[in-house]
Amino acid sequence: xxxxxxxxIAEFVERMGLILQADGKPRIAGRILGLMVVHGGPFGFTxxxxxxxxxxxxxxxxxxxxxxxxxxxxxxxxxxxxxxxxLSPQPYAxxxxxxxxxxxxxxxxxxxxxxxxxxxxxxxxxxLAELDAFYETLINNFETVIEVWDAKxxxxxxxxxELTEQPA
Amino acid sequence: xxxxxxxxIAEFVERMGLILQADGKPRIAGRILGLMVVHGGPFGFTxxxxxxxxxxxxxxxxxxxxxxxxxxxxxxxxxxxxxxxxLSPQPYAxxxxxxxxxxxxxxxxxxxxxxxxxxxxxxxxxxLAELDAFYETLINNFETVIEVWDAKxxxxxxxxxELTEQPA
DNA sequence: TAAAGCGTTCAATCTTGACTGAACGAACAA
DNA sequence: TTGTTCGTTCAGTCAAGATTGAACGCTTTA
Numbered sequence: 147x148x149x150x151x152x153x154x155i156a157e158f159v160e161r162m163g164l165i166l167q168a169d170g171k172p173r174i175a176g177r178i179l180g181l182m183v184v185h186g187g188p189f190g191f192t193x194x195x196x197x198x199x200x201x202x203x204x205x206x207x208x209x210x211x212x213x214x215x216x217x218x219x220x221x222x223x224x225x226x227x228x229x230x231x232x233l234s235p236q237p238y239a240x241x242x243x244x245x246x247x248x249x250x251x252x253x254x255x256x257x258x259x260x261x262x263x264x265x266x267x268x269x270x271x272x273x274l275a276e277l278d279a280f281y282e283t284l285i286n287n288f289e290t291v292i293e294v295w296d297a298k299x300x301x302x303x304x305x306x307x308e309l310t311e312q313p314a
Numbered sequence: 315x316x317x318x319x320x321x322x323i324a325e326f327v328e329r330m331g332l333i334l335q336a337d338g339k340p341r342i343a344g345r346i347l348g349l350m351v352v353h354g355g356p357f358g359f360t361x362x363x364x365x366x367x368x369x370x371x372x373x374x375x376x377x378x379x380x381x382x383x384x385x386x387x388x389x390x391x392x393x394x395x396x397x398x399x400x401l402s403p404q405p406y407a408x409x410x411x412x413x414x415x416x417x418x419x420x421x422x423x424x425x426x427x428x429x430x431x432x433x434x435x436x437x438x439x440x441x442l443a444e445l446d447a448f449y450e451t452l453i454n455n456f457e458t459v460i461e462v463w464d465a466k467x468x469x470x471x472x473x474x475x476e477l478t479e480q481p482a
Numbered sequence: 483t484a485a486a487g488c489g490t491t492c493a494a495t496c497t498t499g500a501c502t503g504a505a506c507g508a509a510c511a512a
Numbered sequence: 513t514t515g516t517t518c519g520t521t522c523a524g525t526c527a528a529g530a531t532t533g534a535a536c537g538c539t540t541t542a
Contacts, residue, residue, distance in 0.1 A: 228489095259329075259352075
């Protein structure tokens with residue numbers, strides 16, 4: 147693999163780290179995800195630690211985080227007691243759920259406040275209603291995107307997944 | 315105003331702080347926004363600092379942040395050399411732009427990587443294309459929401475803004 | 483049995499960014 | 513002029529959370 151290509155990949159992995167970080171997740175989680183996007187194959191636990199020059203403790207924590215989010219899956223190889231990880235079937239839609247749920251929580255806060263505030267605080271009620279409506283449309287729209295994306299993932303067209311491409 | 319009401323408001327202000335924080339913005343910015351949502355009226359610079367028990371330096375920094383985002387506006391009162399702040403006309407859609415731009419940047423990273431990577435890395439190209447497409451639909455959808463919301467704000471129906479409600 | 487490799491956990495460290503206090507210049511008042 | 517009230521800036525502090533090293537329990541191998 148060309149030197150230039152290596153550089154591009156390293157850069158991408160790093161940027162994915164920053165992107166996930168901007169999403170409130172640890173940077174290392176993003177780097178792991180980045181690595182999995184470019185090189186498809188399952189990665190071994192130790193291998194991840196080495197490639198990212200990061201402690202095994204971090205790999206343990208962050209793979210579990212990504213696993214809990216449903217973004218990656220833990221697998222195993224026959225005759226090998228190491229854990230392996232690879233992208234989940236619909237990794238990206240899962241990423242969305244985080245944002246989606248945050249919005250939902252925000253709307254709940256607004257709704258609860260609105261209900262708890264006296265009706266005669268007209269100005270406050272009005273502004274809260276507007277904020278509520280805003281989150282409402284936002285959430286509805288997000289729901290649509292997630293559904294569409296999930297459906298797309300279930301279509302036979304993009305179901306292919308090469309488990310062994312590049313021994314990673 | 316009832317004691318219970320005060321408590322609800324304080325709670326709301328605090329939660330708005332956390333909501334904005336989850337969005338990568340300082341907590342105090344969220345508290346300022348929360349205060350403005352419940353009490354509509356313009357707030358004086360010093361008043362904000364006192365009500366939130368926060369340094370004037372923080373108010374300076376965070377009002378400017380919100381101002382730059384287009385979420386609040388700085389105004390002035392005749393015969394008073396203090397600065398005053400109030401919600402912008404379409405405050406919530408502005409909040410969105412942050413997320414929107416982050417997504418845009420993310421898609422650019424993916425696109426650039428895809429272009430820089432050799433075409434014969436079929437697996438990588440395919441996965442990057444999928445991620446690219448994902449951000450694409452996401453961005454398109456967001457654009458729609460923002461447009462819809464902007465249009466709504468421009469309709470005469472919700473144009474009312476009570477500048478003087480509650481001397482705050 | 484012992485030794486090595488595995489993943490997890492936890493206390494400690496390190497990093498990042500929010501927040502503050504103090505100093506400052508500008509505008510106004512006396 | 514001096515003194516006060518503004519808002520801003522900046523160096524320093526502080527807090528939150530990411531990351532690590534070490535210890536641990538478990539499983540496999542010899």
